[in-house]
Amino acid sequence: MPFINKGSKKKRQYRTDGNKAISAKCYNAYRKLRQAYIMQHPLCEMCAEKGIVKPAEQVHHIKPILSADSELESLALATDPKNLIALCEDCHTRLHIEMRKGQT
DSSP states (O other), rough: OOOOOOOOOOOEEEEEEETTTEEHHHHHHHHHHHHHHHOOOOBOHHHHHHTOOOOOOEEESOGGGOOOOOOOHHHHHHHHHEEEEEOOHHHHHHHHHHHHHHOO
16 A cells, blocks of 8 residues: 655644644543532532532633733643633623623
8 A cells, every 4th residue: 555645744733813722731631620620519600609400511711811922821721620610601602792892
């Protein structure tokens, strides 16, 4: 069977914002933390403040990973449990809409 050289694999990057991107290393570290965080915080933290009991479906970074100036800082933001909040889909969507309004 002939061998076809497809070239070197490119380093995979996730979610970009302009010239910034989250590296695979950073994203994989976050995925492990996210799973543990959602197990420890199964309810939406914003709804809980209002006395509403609703399951958390998303884990949101309070300070966005893409706001970091270096990959090391991105990794620190991605893996800091103090930078996370468990949210339901509605609260997560609402929060992102509010964040976009603040940027414009």
